[in-house]
Structure formats: structure tokens, C-alpha cells
Amino acid sequence: MNPRFIVLDEPTSALDVSVQAQILEMLRDFQKEFGFTYLFISHDLAVIKYMSKRIAVMYLGKIVEIADAEELFEKPLHPYTIMLLSAIPIPDPELAKKKKKKIKVTGEPPSPINPPPGCRFHTRCPFAMPICKVKEPPMIEIDKDHHVACWLYLKS
Numbered sequence: 158m159n160p161r162f163i164v165l166d167e168p169t170s171a172l173d174v175s176v177q178a179q180i181l182e183m184l185r186d187f188q189k190e191f192g193f194t195y196l197f198i199s200h201d202l203a204v205i206k207y208m209s210k211r212i213a214v215m216y217l218g219k220i221v222e223i224a225d226a227e228e229l230f231e232k233p234l235h236p237y238t239i240m241l242l243s244a245i246p247i248p249d250p251e252l253a254k255k256k257k258k259k260i261k262v263t264g265e266p267p268s269p270i271n272p273p274p275g276c277r278f279h280t281r282c283p284f285a286m287p288i289c290k291v292k293e294p295p296m297i298e299i300d301k302d303h304h305v306a307c308w309l310y311l312k313s
Contacts, residue, residue, distance in 0.1 A: 159191070160191075160193050161192075161193050161194065162193060162194050162195075162196070163193055163194070163195050163196070164195075164196045164198070165184070165195055165196065165197050165198065166198045167198060167199055167200070168180065168184070168197075168199075169181060169199070169201070169204060170199065170200070170201065177204070181204065181207060181208060184208070185208070195208070197209060202241060202242065202245055203245070205226075206226055206230055209226045210225065210226055211223065211224070211225055211226065212224060212225075212226050212229045214229070214235065214237065214238045214241065216237045216277055216278050217266070217267065217269050217272045217277040217278075218269065218272070218277075219277055219293075220296070221235045221237050221238065221278065222234060222235040222237075222238045223296075230242065234299065235278075236262075236278065236282050236283065236284055237278050237282075240261075240262050261283070262281045262282075262283070263281065264280060264281050266280075266281065267280050273290070274290065274291060274293075275288070275289050275290045275291045275292055275293055276289040276290075276292075276293055276294060277293075
């Protein structure tokens, strides 16, 4: 059939780690051999980093940041992205102390069925401003490969 685009929604989420690694390698090999593009959906950030060249981070169904994988992991800009990355456990205590940005998020996430008006993250964002409650900020191009919405837009 020679597909050019394949959607993979949590393809390894229920697998044991060794089987997961085999499946991910097989998927990468297929991609190289057949030249197709994956839309790889996962909550596992290690898997996302391994499989992706570009990453879009979503919160309650809206994209909040898009960047090349390395850039996103090295210089996250959106508070939700920073929160996600800071939640990744680091087994080495010395490295854990050197973590750059860390955002503590309080409160429960809003209902995905009835998201709040404005920026969907404003109810949990430590940088939220009054306008965040009423206006959803547009995606702003930060550089040629990096986009972000929310607090950067409001602080600029």
C-alpha cells in the first residue's frame, strides 16, 4: 500500500520495556526503509524524544508549544512543557540538583469536556495574568523552529 503518513496512538504504552524497545526499533527501521512520516502520540516523553524530530505539546486538546525535539528538551518555553519535563525522574541525585527550570503546578486540571475560556492552562499556570482568563493567545514564532503560546506572548 506504500503509506506516506501513519498515525500511531500510544503504540507501546502497554508493553514491557524490552518489548517496547524492540517495537520502537522496528518502527524506526520501517520509517527508514519505506520513507513515511509518523504522527506519534504518547504520554511517555522518553519515547517521544527517541522517536521524534519535531514535537508538539498539547494541553487539553490545544497545542501550546512546537519545537525540534532537542530544542524542546533543552529550552522548553511554555510553562506546561517545563512542568512535564521537570516531572521526568532523574535517577542520579547530583544531576537532579542541576535541573534548570522547574515549575510547580497546583490545582486539578480543568475538565477536557468543558475547558475554561482563554488560555486552557491559566487555572494551573504560575504566570497567569488576568487576560489569560479571557483571551486565548495565538501561537507566536520565537525563532525559525520554535513556537509557543501563553505567557511569552503576554510578557512581550
